Amino acid sequence: MSKRFFLGAAVMLMALVACKNSVKETADVIDLPRAETPDSLASAMDIFFQDAVNDSMDIHSVMIVKDGQVIYSRWQGAGADSVPHVLHSVSKTFTATAVGLAIADGKMALTDKVIDYFPDKLPAEVSDNLKAMTVRDLLTMSCGHDVEPSFRGAPDQDWVTTFLAHPVVHEPGSFYLYNSLGTYMLSAIVQQVTGEKVVDYLTPRLFEPLHIDKPKWEESPQGINCGGWGLWLKTEDLAKMGQLLLQKGQWNGKQLIPEEWVSEMSKKQVESINPGTRIEEAEAKGLTVETSDWMQGYGYQMWRCRPGCFRADGARGQYIIVVPDKNAVIAITSDVADLQGELNLVWNNILPVL
Secondary structure, eight states: OOHHHHHHHHHHHHHHHHHHHHHHHHHHHHSOOBOOOOHHHHHHHHHHHHHHHHTTOEEEEEEEEETTEEEEEEEOTTOOTTSOEEOGGGHHHHHHHHHHHHHHTTSOOTTOBGGGGOGGGOOSSOOHHHHHOBHHHHHTTOSOOSSOOOSTTSTTSOHHHHHHHSOOOSOTTSOOOOOHHHHHHHHHHHHHHHSSOHHHHHIIIIITTTTOOOOOBOBOTTSOBOSSSOBEEOHHHHHHHHHHHHTTTEETTEESSOHHHHHHHHSOOBOOOOTTOOGGGTTTTTOOTTTOTTSSOBOSSOEEOTTSOEEEEETTTEEEEEEGGGTEEEEEEEEOSOHHHHHHHIIIIIGGGO
8 A cells, every 4th residue: 555545544543533532622611520429429319219219209310510520410211411301490590690691781770660661561550569660579579469470361462461461469579479470571671671582692691601502492472582481401501500600600710690690699589488379378388487498588580498508490390409508509300299399308318418
């Protein structure tokens, strides 16, 4: 064979090696770094999953990050590491992040009145309580409604109009009521002030720096991301978001979210109660501060937890749990009815060994 053949083959081999190394380096950047699973955690997770089976809990995935490294991950059943999972109300935390970024960009403020953004969609009579409602009231689920508004009776109508037409019985800021359509209003406001849907606004500011593929986010008939629900992400994407919050908004030396905003999102802003429940109904339902992780206080679209940590929380057991005193993050996807039972498994099995 000619020298030219051998020279060409050598060049090709060097190119393949360089390509392989390049892919590895890229993967190291894209994925969270990995570390060995401690024996104590491996044993605890065996018990965690067995207890889940015993209680008929369908856990799809768990990823645990400690000191910035993934020390445990598992997918099973409907869970898959490369497949986005429906997040339900975990979506709210991402919408609140967009609000914080828009505020930092000078495009809106916590004290802005909601009606000022939608003068053409107001009811014939605008009550004093509706006039008083602010962006902060939307963030803290204290907009003043006595019953949660819903678009479901007429899904094709304008959701903003539906929200604004709903009676505001209480003074905004004085009465907590879980309110997913209120989060939709935040999405609508962000879209109005930025000219972009929340998913597009977050893409260069959050998703791309975290190396999260642009996600699917469901929309209203008006072309506005649902805000309070409808986002799909992979388990590792949830872990990355949790790690970003744990690091107070900083990622690879860059401040992606203002540190003050992370603090405000994650601290107790108002008293809270389980979704679908009113505070005065807690005793009748057997809910107490000692037993309910939904009665620890609500921040800006995030919940406080009994062990002193905080979480993004979605129906059927979707969680980003941030545990600052352990320097840890726990991401979970599932299809579970007993959400408190699922959290109890985390508190009883995982936290003690972190």
